[in-house]
Amino acid sequence: MPPSNARLYPPLWRRLYSVWFRHMRVYTRHLISNGFPPFLEPLIFLGGIGLGLGDYIGKMDNMPYLEYLATGLLCTAAMWTAAFECSYGTFIRLEFEKVYDGMLAAPITAENLIVGEILWAGTKGVFFSFAVLCVLSLFGILRLPNALIAPFVGFLTGTMFGALSLLITSYVKTINHFNFYMTGLLSPMFFFSGVVFPISKLPPAVYPFAQLLPLTHSVRLLRAVYLVEFDLLLFWNAAYIVIFITLIGFFAVKRLKKRLIN
Amino acid sequence: MAESVIKVEKISKSFGPVRAVQELSFSVLPAACFGFLGPNGAGKTTMMKMIYGKNTCDRGCRGVMDIFGFDPRSDELAIKNLSGVVPQEDNLDEELNVIQNLMIFARFYNLPGPVARRRITELLEFLELSEKTRSKIRELSGGMKRRLVIARALLNEPRLLILDEPTTGLDPQVRHLIWDKLRHLKRQGTTILLTTHYMEEAFQICDELIIMDKGQAILQGNPRQLLRDNIEPYVLEIMDGQSIDGLVSGDLLDSVRADISHEVSRLYSSQIDDLRRVAAALHSDNYVIRQSNLEDVFLKATGRSLNAAQ
Structure with missing residues (x-):
């Protein structure tokens, strides 16, 4: 006779929430060292670009260059934080701290754990774009209320890069392999996704590749809402993001599960 | 007789070419402590x-x-x-x-806040960790960490407690403390599965055990029963590699079994007097006559040579 209350394990949303909550709890434990840099980074950007480079470049795609770059930065902030969290962070929890082994002894499945991780990456995306939004609108570089779309796109960007990074992590044997991911994929993405200059300026042979990069789509979506300039291509951008999260997320779960459950 | 709460029949597991568990079968009664004993690489952890x-x-x-009516698959x-x-x-x-470690885990079990806090206070007291409530994990000794992991495992008032080498690497005081706690839990009705390579531990707290080697069960039964059925009750251990040539002869050949290794020779017999006769003939007093224990059964059953995983 099975015990009657054994099936009263927490429901799915509860399980995902508790995984998310664990990460939240650990992150907010060091509020100063974790919460301050996201605000500092846009300030550094402001100093570096605003004081120097800004004078030389007037307009980019009919936007003041500082504002153009700022809208891109709302997305890259989310990209970097999600990518670090789900590559180095996940790998350390997986291989060094063995945190997941502990969590998997509780009523949580490997799938719950991985999806919770992706949602947490999305949340960090929200927080980091929000920090950039606060600083840059305070200095009048970003216009409100248009820029308020940032945390939403930040969530999508964080989720995309959370899923992608977990998929990469599932292949990684030693932590040094992430160097290839950071330098080989994320750094080029920063420059060739329309953050610093429009991808339409790329040579025609390279242009299609830029269309394949996930960051291209979040930047485009964000600028369109920010400038209130809508076109049909936005459907493609939105569809790309949804499909990317679903597909990459699916394979990330499938592959990473094999490392958790043998 | 009570019905078993765990039934495992012919379960196998391979990792590539390595057959970690081979057609293992066992069953566990409610509120019993069931032990898996075996060298490293025997398949104990994999089974758990x-x-x-x-x-x-x-x-x-x-x-x-069948684990309390559920299939893990x-x-x-x-x-x-x-x-x-x-x-x-x-x-x-x-x-x-x-x-915080315990509070996070309480959330995994969906325990409401006040219930979780009460339970955590009780468990920290039960495992004698109350003073460490706010300590960092790094500041804890090995024994404290172990007790904290046990406290964490007890948060949801489990009916089944699974312990993989709970006292490996701990000092005797902590080991005895943990054994006491496990006996206490068993009395309260918790079923316990445990792996160990301490014979003493298996003997102290297990009601039934399996001796495993290379993924297979070699012996199975109550510890005292295993001892009674599988080994002579007395051992003469002769140290320093002293030669025992010619010591066991005549009528002793029938009653004394010798297990000779490089440094220590062990003579087993059911007659303590026979062993005393052999000992009296030794040239040195570097020997000991003792009761045989599970370790002797274990070594007899698994053989003395090391396997690759050890």
Whole structure:
């Protein structure tokens, strides 16, 4: 006779929430060292670009260059934080701290754990774009209320890069392999996704590749809402993001599960 | 006789060419402590992990696994909800302190805040960790970490407690403390599965045990019964590699069994007087006559040579 209350394990949303909550709890434990840099980074950007480079470049795609770059930065902030969290962070929890082994002894499945991780990456995306939004609108570089779309796109960007990074992590044997991911994929993405200059300026042979990069789509979506300039291509951008999260997320779960459950 | 709460029949698990568990079968009665004894690489941990779904049994494995009425292959969450797990490695969350570790876990079990806090206070007291409530994990000794992992496993008042080498590497005081706590839990009705390579531990707290080697069960039964059935009750241990040539002769050949290794020779017999006669003929007093124990059974059953995993 099975015990009657054994099936009263927490429901799915509860399980995902508790995984998310664990990460939240650990992150907010060091509020100063974790919460301050996201605000500092846009300030550094402001100093570096605003004081120097800004004078030389007037307009980019009919936007003041500082504002153009700022809208891109709302997305890259989310990209970097999600990518670090789900590559180095996940790998350390997986291989060094063995945190997941502990969590998997509780009523949580490997799938719950991985999806919770992706949602947490999305949340960090929200927080980091929000920090950039606060600083840059305070200095009048970003216009409100248009820029308020940032945390939403930040969530999508964080989720995309959370899923992608977990998929990469599932292949990684030693932590040094992430160097290839950071330098080989994320750094080029920063420059060739329309953050610093429009991808339409790329040579025609390279242009299609830029269309394949996930960051291209979040930047485009964000600028369109920010400038209130809508076109049909936005459907493609939105569809790309949804499909990317679903597909990459699916394979990330499938592959990473094999490392958790043998 | 009570019905078993765990039934495992013909379960196998391979990792590539390595057959970690081969057609293992056993059953466990409610509120019993069931032990897996064996050298490293015997398949003890793999079997335990299959019970709560951390390892899966071989694809196409037709064996039976019934854990309190649930099959880990389809009801992993129900089994985890009624069990507590103490893994071989202390996988505490080093980024959180003692109470935060427990509070996070309480959330995994969906315990309401006040219930969780009450339960945590009780458990810290039970495992004598109350003073460490706000300590960082890094500040804890090995024994404290182990007790904290046990406290964590007990949060949801498990019916089944799974312990993988709970006292390996701990000092005798802590080991005895943990044994006392396990006996206490057993009295309260908790069923316990435990792996160990301490014979003493198995003898002290297990009602039944399996001696495993290379993924297979070699012996199975109550510890005292195993001792009675599988080994002579007395041993003469002769140290320093003294030669025993010619000592066992005549009528002693029938009653004394010799197990000779390089440094220590062991003579087993059911007649203590026979062993005394042999000892009297030795040239040195560097010997000891003692009662045989599970370790002797274990070594006899598994052989003395080391396997690759050790």
